[in-house]
Amino acid sequence: MPKDVPELLKGTLDLLILKTLEAGPMHGYAIARSIEQATERALQIEEGSLYPALYRMTNRGLLEFEWGRSTGNRRIKSYRLTPNGRKRLKSEQANWCRFTQAVARVLGEQPA
Amino acid sequence: MPKDVPELLKGTLDLLILKTLEAGPMHGYAIARSIEQATERALQIEEGSLYPALYRMTNRGLLEFEWGRSTGNRRIKSYRLTPNGRKRLKSEQANWCRFTQAVARVLGEQPA
């Protein structure tokens, strides 16, 4: 979401969240931090994008959550992948690969 | 735009158009065909996305066009890059690289 990566996040945020949760349950705020850290701040996840995305994905049966407490004793919603979420992760990751390879072909790079 | 590459195109269509026009002037319909062919149909550019994008980019000074005739003697708008369009192509291509590398890090692939 930084100014230099304008619209590119669209359609990719779900994939990033799914992939981050593959490692194990995590709460929303921690998901955003994890992605930011993994990308060395190249991707920054706004809360106004993050939480709506978590709702969407929960409503679609990709995630479930339970209320809990963080190590700092705060109320958190601990999210985890559902079986459907896992399937979706696989398919979205495959789509992402196909898409980036297609773009790479237009950009004139060597195909993978 | 095929169902399996749902939102991913967002923010990337401009880059694809700019890159396609780097090779030389082309009209809208041909741009779409060129991208589809280069990606072996992996990316399909809808006319309802294409023409609004061309207007946007023209209004922003990235493209200019002149009316002409195709080899089949049809009226066409022949688009070409402006100097600003060339600059934009460079920066968008750089953004795209940074973005895909960031996503790759989250997905656990080897960085480039």
Add this chain to the structure above:
DNA sequence: GTCATATACTTAGACGTTCTATGTATGACC
């Protein structure tokens, strides 16, 4: 003890891009 800061979640409204769907017009071919 109170103030600033980081954590953690929520949500309304705006924005921009893409898609669906439809329309026009023309040339080529049978």
Add this chain to the structure above:
DNA sequence: GGTCATACATAGAACGTCTAAGTATATGAC
């Protein structure tokens, strides 16, 4: 004359993200 591919146009909806505001609580500094 009918069908198909070419070529451009555009209204309206759908969707995801962002801006910006809000609530609440724990921690550490002073």
